[in-house]
Amino acid sequence: xxxxKTYLDKSMGVDGKIPWSSLxxxxxxxxxxxxxxxxxxxxxxxxxxxxxxxxFIFDSFQPFFFYKDKDVAYxxxxxxxxxxxxxxxxxxxxxxxxxxxxxxxxxxxxxFTNAAKDMCNFMIELQPQTSSSEGGISRxxxxxxxxxxxxxxxxxxxxxxxxxxxxxxxTLLLWSCYRNLSGSIILSPR
Numbered sequence: 001x002x003x004x005k006t007y008l009d010k011s012m013g014v015d016g017k018i019p020w021s022s023l024x025x026x027x028x029x030x031x032x033x034x035x036x037x038x039x040x041x042x043x044x045x046x047x048x049x050x051x052x053x054x055x056f057i058f059d060s061f062q063p064f065f066f067y068k069d070k071d072v073a074y075x076x077x078x079x080x081x082x083x084x085x086x087x088x089x090x091x092x093x094x095x096x097x098x099x100x101x102x103x104x105x106x107x108x109x110x111x112f113t114n115a116a117k118d119m120c121n122f123m124i125e126l127q128p129q130t131s132s133s134e135g136g137i138s139r140x141x142x143x144x145x146x147x148x149x150x151x152x153x154x155x156x157x158x159x160x161x162x163x164x165x166x167x168x169x170x171t172l173l174l175w176s177c178y179r180n181l182s183g184s185i186i187l188s189p190r
Contacts (some may be wrong), residue, residue, distance in 0.1 A: 001032075067100045074100070077152040 007026065011019045028045045036042045057064040057076060066074040077088040098107040126146055137145070 017057070020054055024053055027053075069099070070102075 004023075004026065005107065007022070008018075009044060011022070016144055024046075026050045032045055033042075036045055052066065056062075063075060074092070079085060079088070098105055111139065122150075123146070126142075
């Protein structure tokens with residue numbers, strides 16, 4: 001990021017225009033170029049650079065969205081203050097669907113399938129490797145022990161009905177206080 005900041009500081013002073021072709025080269029070839037292992041990867045990087053980098057992202061007549069659906073809209077915020085940018089970033093969802101990245105929704109199924117397989121493989125690796133039957137614990141006992149330890153680390157399950165009852169009482173109390181303060185209900189000395 002320091003390289004990008006230095007480059008933009010020096011190049012913006014010349015004519016005030018953003019040098020998009022140079023930026024695309026710096027990001028696509030210099031910063032990510034070492035991760036591109038073949039021509040297909042380079043082509044993908046170039047496509048993303050052309051798709052998401054240009055003066056069109058600042059067009060005020062036709063706002064540019066990196067992604068938009070009914071739940072979330074990824075765009076460049078109009079604010080100019082740093083704190084507003086950070087607030088916008090903090091408001092973005094932590095987990096995204098594959099559609100945000102231009103992938104089919106089935107890509108998530110593959111990811112979760114691989115994650116489940118990896119977890120099962122890790123559990124198998126945790127099994128004792130000895131076949132001795134001399135006083136040691138069995139394979140099933142060891143797996144049960146590890147599963148119990150994992151279960152103990154999980155947070156407690158919510159008792160949703162109890163919480164709703166408590167919040168209902170609190171909500172009623174807060175609503176009454178609000179009405180009292182607004183003058184809708186006159187308080188008696190009792």
